[in-house]
Amino acid sequence: MIVTAQKVGENSVEVVLPKKTAQELDIREGLELYAHYDNGSILFSRTKESPYKVKVREGTSPRITIPKEINTLLNIEPGYFLEVVKLDDGFKLIPREEITLEEFLEHLDKVFREVYEFMKKDLMVKLPDDIKVAAWPVVEKKYRPRPTVLAIAEPHSKTIAFRYTRPSLIDFIHELIHLAGGDEVYAADISPIILFAFKNRNKIKTPIDIMKIFDAFTLEDLNKIVQKYGLKDIKDYYRVSGVVPYLYDPNYNRLPEYTEKDEVFAFILEVSAGAPYGYIHEKLMIDVLNELAERTGNAPSESERK
Numbered sequence: 001m002i003v004t005a006q007k008v009g010e011n012s013v014e015v016v017l018p019k020k021t022a023q024e025l026d027i028r029e030g031l032e033l034y035a036h037y038d039n040g041s042i043l044f045s046r047t048k049e050s051p052y053k054v055k056v057r058e059g060t061s062p063r064i065t066i067p068k069e070i071n072t073l074l075n076i077e078p079g080y081f082l083e084v085v086k087l088d089d090g091f092k093l094i095p096r097e098e099i100t101l102e103e104f105l106e107h108l109d110k111v112f113r114e115v116y117e118f119m120k121k122d123l124m125v126k127l128p129d130d131i132k133v134a135a136w137p138v139v140e141k142k143y144r145p146r147p148t149v150l151a152i153a154e155p156h157s158k159t160i161a162f163r164y165t166r167p168s169l170i171d172f173i174h175e176l177i178h179l180a181g182g183d184e185v186y187a188a189d190i191s192p193i194i195l196f197a198f199k200n201r202n203k204i205k206t207p208i209d210i211m212k213i214f215d216a217f218t219l220e221d222l223n224k225i226v227q228k229y230g231l232k233d234i235k236d237y238y239r240v241s242g243v244v245p246y247l248y249d250p251n252y253n254r255l256p257e258y259t260e261k262d263e264v265f266a267f268i269l270e271v272s273a274g275a276p277y278g279y280i281h282e283k284l285m286i287d288v289l290n291e292l293a294e295r296t297g298n299a300p301s302e303s304e305r306k
């Protein structure tokens, strides 16, 4: 079981044990535990040998404050992962700089595992098997990311890391896309589409090779999709929506610096941006995904052919 340290006050950190873990460890309200430094880990026991007395506070998820002396000795910082190991007379917390994705998924709500499985199986995203999740304080020391950076992916070492130990689903998807070889633009544009596909998974055909979404269609293919809704073509769709995308002049003529491929890309992004909110956008996005499933679902992908 993996837990994380949280900062409370200036010098102390505390660990919140999930209810289930607390039951397994027989930690009840009012119980007194004694903390020892134990060769690189913190040992919590019921024996009265240690000067560090720790009281479990009331509440359904017990919070255990790590004594300052031990914290200084181990230098545990908020955002570090701690492995909980059950012992006969208590338990041990072992600091970990890095955990496996499997351990991370155990630590998160089950929807994260569902999204991960969906990306791999239904959306054919080629993710490495041995993904690691690094503790954020370790990442901060190594890369010194700006305060606005919420997550980092390091494809070479197959490692991802999050500033907050419970990331948003979109950040989680975004970093996984980097591990599948997606660049910054790709990761930013495709992660909302993946989240939409996951939320509408009962309405779409799978498998879909989602990474091909921007390459699989011609303008004519997209025109055929909007024609199902009584529109002439995608320009007609923009006119009705009152939108003039960046790549057209006010009369919907494509500006010379853009190509048909850019037009396809812009249209899919436009539909994707509105899909979580609007009726026609949502339907169009589902149509695009289903059409993509027809085209890519059973065909071998580019990299497999090579």
Ligand SMILES: [Zn+2]
Pocket: 174, 178, 184, 187, 188
């Ligand atoms: Zn990114």
